[in-house]
Amino acid sequence: QKEVEQDPGPLSVPEGAIVSLNCTxxxxxxxxxxxxxxxxxxxxxxxxxxYSSGNKEDGRFTAxxxxxxxxxxxxxxxxxxxxxxxxxxxxxEGSSASKIIFGSGTRLSIRP
Amino acid sequence: ETGVTQTPRHLVMGMxxxxxxxxxxxxxxxxxxxxxxxxxxxxxxMFVYNFKEQTENNSVPSRFSPECPNSSHLFLHLHTLQxxxxxxxxxxxxxxxEGYGYTFGSGTRLTVV
Numbered sequence: 001q002k003e004v005e006q007d008p009g010p011l012s013v014p015e016g017a018i019v020s021l022n023c024t025x026x027x028x029x030x031x032x033x034x035x036x037x038x039x040x041x042x043x044x045x046x047x048x049x050x051y052s053s054g055n056k057e058d059g060r061f062t063a064x065x066x067x068x069x070x071x072x073x074x075x076x077x078x079x080x081x082x083x084x085x086x087x088x089x090x091x092x093e094g095s096s097a098s099k100i101i102f103g104s105g106t107r108l109s110i111r112p
Numbered sequence: 113e114t115g116v117t118q119t120p121r122h123l124v125m126g127m128x129x130x131x132x133x134x135x136x137x138x139x140x141x142x143x144x145x146x147x148x149x150x151x152x153x154x155x156x157x158m159f160v161y162n163f164k165e166q167t168e169n170n171s172v173p174s175r176f177s178p179e180c181p182n183s184s185h186l187f188l189h190l191h192t193l194q195x196x197x198x199x200x201x202x203x204x205x206x207x208x209x210e211g212y213g214y215t216f217g218s219g220t221r222l223t224v225v
Contacts, residue, residue, distance in 0.1 A: 043216025091135040102155040
């Protein structure tokens, strides 16, 4: 079993829809949870960062962590074509780079 | 362009060639990283430098040789690579080695023929 599992997609939704992106993980020691967005031909950029369980909201984006089920979600409200990208979940045991485990990414396409 | 600049953007090299990838950050960060991103695979951490000292080598083959002359510049020297080394090589930086919010460059797309 991979340490972090993420559906590769592609996921295609119409503009304005609510998008749900998910990851599951196996390491119960993960405490920090990040989402990165990667546009085509670009490097990843940090989108959301949460610590432990719970929700965090930033504009149209909400990150949700359920440590009991080892499930991480990213919700995008009022999705826009500019949200079309690959989304990488990245849980971590600690703040060292070697502790961060990236998912393979979900490719999202928002249809105008 | 982000605060992390990588050159070249694309590179095709033969298995017997020697080439170098360059990364430069203009953010005043003290930590720099090399990551490898292969198709449909997760990002793999290769090397970590903190205040230009290497602090992590993630069991990377010796055909990849990093160099960090100062906190703003990072190189990855390549020699006798294999076709399976073809990937996107990403450089990142952060204010310190312990922390989050890495800033990534756009990467070098490497093809080994």
